[in-house]
Amino acid sequence: MSVVTTVLLILSTAFITFFFIKWVLQSKGKRYPKGPMGLPIVGHLPFFGRHPPSTFMKWWESYGNVFSIRLGSWNTVVVNGYKAVKAAAEHPNDAFSGRPKFISSEVLAERIHEDVFAFGNFSPVYLKQRNLASKALRLFTSKRKDVIEELVTNEAVAFADSLVRKFSTSPGHIELEVQILVVRIIYQFLYGRGEQVDFDRHVKIIYREVEEFNKFTGSGSALDVLPWLRYIIPWKVDALRKLTAKGDAIMWEQVQKHYETFSADHIRDVADAIITSDAEDEENKDRYVLTRARLNLTLADLQGAGADTTSKTMLWLILYMTKYPQIQERVFAEINTVIGKSRNVELKDKPNLVYTNAVILEVMRIVTQVPFSLPHFSMTDAKIEGLDVDKDTVVLFNLYSIHHEKEFWGDPEYFRPERFILDDNSFIRFKNNHVLAFGLGRRRCVGESSQK
Template sequence: MSTVALLQMYVVDMCMYFRDITTLGKAGVVFLASASLLTFLHRLTYRNKAIPGPWGLPVVGHLPFLGKTPFLTFMKMRKIYGDLIKLQFGSWPTVVIHGKLIKEALSTKGDAFSGRPQFFSSVSVQNGKSLSFGKFDISWKLHRRIANKSFQAFTNARSNPIEEIIHEEVSYILEEFERYNGGAFDPHDHIYIAMGSVVYQICYGRKGNVRADKDFCEYILHTQDFSTFVTAGNPVDIFPWLRHFMKKRINKFKDLLSKGHLIRRKRIQDHLETFSSDYLRDITDSLINESRQLTEEDKANGMSEERIQDTIGDLFAAGFDTVATTTMWTLLLLAKTPRVQKKIQEELDSVVGMSRRPTLGDRRNLVYTEATIHEILRIINLTPLSLPHATTEDVELAGYTIKKDTLVLLNLFSLSHDKEVWGDPEVFRPERFLKDDGQIDTRLVDMYLPFSAGRRRCMGEILARTELFLIISGFLQRCTFVKPKDVQKYTMECSFGLNMKPLPYKVEIRNRN
């Protein structure tokens, strides 16, 4: 292709990119377009040496151009620059990865992309030793292995109370819903507290009425404050020099972390005083059990009893806000699509009936219900950019070299909403996950990554899938969700922060007799 043809194609693509950027003003658009044109001319000469991407502004880089939904902005950039895009976020050199390159990065070059950027916030959480935000090294690998072993030991135990806890919360929340007598209500607070109750009891033990537990109430409030703080963004992560001018904000963040630590250590201390390796009551007991089996080699590699026990904070975070938000999306989607509810209820009536509650043992026979869970996770794309990764070494991807300590964003939205794969990705259609024989199409299940992949795959995946199955089947066995008549239509618009939260909405319920 000639230089003129390339230039013409580039100008057209840039026009498409800038068409929707109305907040910049004419001067901003002209500046960025000119800078991008210079970038094009430079890379036309050296196009085999640099990862493609637009020029940004001095100091701030590309941050002013991301908009309220950065993953959609990246999708527009993808049309111009391809699946690997180079950007600059303040002091951080950054790449955004799309499509099949995501799986290549996480699966075949996993260790190289398993780092976390050492943001101020990251190194502050559990002194930089948390599983979620900690640095990828030998001690992290050991920590992850021990945590997985501990979690699996508890969830696979015959005496684990997970299923019973979820059943009780489903019954409790439905009783709360019924108090509205068929009227419209916002389910947010009910869902949030119920999901917090589930994970709190799994982590810290059964409670007769967890809502009356002062520690539980404090933990819920702390989690809300932490989520709000992080959602608002922490400029110090991108511009470290700002810490000298934002001491009040930094101190507030440190206070939140300190409160969370104190609550966690109090509950762990209670467990230590009554611990018995012969009877593991909850995840905390399981972690204590593993922490007491550390070898001298483990300790030499950075492990300690307190570090292993504090993993409870990672597990709580992985199983709380994300499941609560997914459940909020679930009620909205079910009320929005009555035919899906009806098909699930017909399946429940056939397999389970009304005389007993659905159990995990019914899962293999409730195929349409499982397909619906897959579709919910796909369409809401709860964490479209996952948590940020970082390269741990210089690494080759798609013919380009990505330098060590580069900030890496994985645009998971490009997988869950790929038109070539899904055809109509914006449509909520559980049937897409069923093969002609009525079974789950595992090929499609592998085409998107709701829990990410590789070393940093979400630890709470098994628990999250368990909760969603028992919640959906438990709800729809006993009631139907209905869109209020005064609501013209539900929107799929959301607020973007730690995850994609639906905008406030109301729903009605009808009991199934």
């Protein structure tokens, strides 16, 4: 054995021993619900299988609504089924509304040396930031719906034309087209259209950033949950830093431009709404400060957070329509009957498009694009369904389990939009309320109102 191999062997043994001891010490005295057996160091990661939500369904059956696993180095509790997830997400003390300090959140926080929005911890500053972000989004989704409606309609019409041009004679992949479409819409929603050259360039950069960022933060991403990997593959963390910097550069450039061209009488887009919102809170000034940098950085979160979820949901929708042509025909017939061919679909048509809505909901249910929500973190010792979950535990809300709960849905494995509709063609409201693809509780998706 060469000297180098021997040194490497000693170093890795020391490394593994160090983290094993750390893990044992971390878990000592902590109380967790029972769960499946895992391995030291990597925990349950090797057992997730090809489709982790299906594996978690089996564990749910064996260990009940609240069970423990280890997500790499992190003690983790998984909460399953509507009742338990709702109780945990809406815990009166917000016990489970925190976020773990995974590597990706650390990298995001480094930028301004304070917590950020979507991946940051729960605090009064977070609440203030969320409140302002929701207000800014609502301005264009409820009060001035026309802005977003016009934007989406124009993009959708151009998109449909381009699909016909490209794919009517030969097949092709539409994944990239759909992803770019969604980024184009989100970008204009946040910043307006601006110069064509910047627009095209920025859209491409954001699209790539989102794709790459998801590889770092997807459920069970090794780098995120095995913090010691940063010493073994430090270039991966640097790559994440560089990636984030690219997205940020666009956001800061836009913020600068918005400051320069701003007019208080005409709030043009979400960026205008954010840069004019009052970060300071006179009443709570002593308790916390929401800095201007942190507030402006909300835009970077909005820029990335909705692109992947929305485009993948659309792609699933297209896939299901391809798989079930008779359902596609029925959607088409409904749109034809309710709206006709002389105008485009508008938001106000939504209540009359019962079947079409049911199809969208059914896709969101059966797929569950973010199966375990974003990871939550327990900020105090608390209980879920009477079981102890101690402070500093990662908490996963298994949204997939809610959408596939047999007692509620009967036949959750089947794609059956009719499950949402009564004989008189009205919507079954309480079923609609069990489709929780945007999460629930205080950390639920802030973009939800822009999707509904």
